[in-house]
Amino acid sequence: MKNMFQKCMSAFVAAAFLVSTMGTSFAATPETVQAKLDLCETDTYGQPQTGAIMERINKLEKDYDGTHRTGSMMARTNAIYDSMYTNTATPSILAELNGIEWTIRHEVSATPVQTRITDMETELNGKTSEGTYTKRIRALADYAFGENQLPIEITTVPANTLVKIALAEEVTTKNVKKGDTVHFTVADDVIVDGRLIFAKGEPGTAVVEKVQQARNFGRNAKLELTDYKVKSMDGTVADAYVGEEAKEEMKQYAMAAGASLAGIILLGPIGIIGGAFVKGKDIDLPAGTEMYVQTSADENLFGVTTTLVAE
DSSP states (O other), X not given: OHHHHHHHHHHHHHTTOEEOOOOOOSSOOOOSHHHHXXXXXXXXXXXXXXXXXXXXXXXXXXXXHSSOOOSOHHHHHHHHHHHHHOOSSSOOHHHHHHHHHHHHHSSXXXXXXXXXXXXXXHXXXXXXXXXXXXXXXXXHHHHHHSSSSOOEEEEEEOTTOEEEEEESSOEETTTOOTTOEEEEEEOSXXXXXXXXXXXXXXXXXXXXXXXXXXXXXXXXXXXXXXXXXXXXXXXXXXXXXXXXXXXXXXXXXXXXXXXXOTTOEEXXXXXXXXXXXXXXXXXXXXXXXXXXXXXXSOEEEEEEEOSOOOO
């Protein structure tokens, strides 16, 4: 009962956000060699590496493929970057790793590639393996699926697909300011046409558009978030917002917890949901606060085939 009450209050609190559908990219695609290396190294090792640029390129190539490519510095960096992030005819390395990890754990972590591979090898075999990251990922795929090719296919994900999210950190009107980034994770798997699209644990962000602390005469604090971005299983970042479907889902979520909706009213032209707070109080959203967002547009994304059904 306590857990259901907490979920209810989580929905009430989340519903008090003011929302906007405006948005830009989760993170702009890096353009320079340095920026692309920093991103590849951060996702692979946990942080950018030091040393000469060519040494860093050589290390990434050796760790993933066991050999060095030919061509210009930019061409080699682009090849590494594309293999890690770009989903075209085949899924990227990170998409494959996400699919494997979800199959093994039913959750995707945000730890670096080398840590994820080592942890899963230890979990499955009691020890780590040798060889390139690519070879070790293929071996993990074999354990997870019985073959070294993942059952991943392109899936059309329609606009307004609902995604349940949970704050990864505390957010209060006392400690955030306009322009701050708010981090969250996907709280439940999202399955479309039998394929996992958004995996539990995948990261996302929103941006603080407006914040106003509680004031005299019983005026409540206000918090407006915008630019919701949710990372899908294949690594693509999808735009999201709190629209009518998401707001309705939050209302149903509260009702399922046995809560009265007498104190929740819809206000304003964009459907601000309020009334969940004592007047004159600041907004204090603990880590784990849950809410719903919905995708902004149709997306063609790689999804892992699964026999599970969406809840």
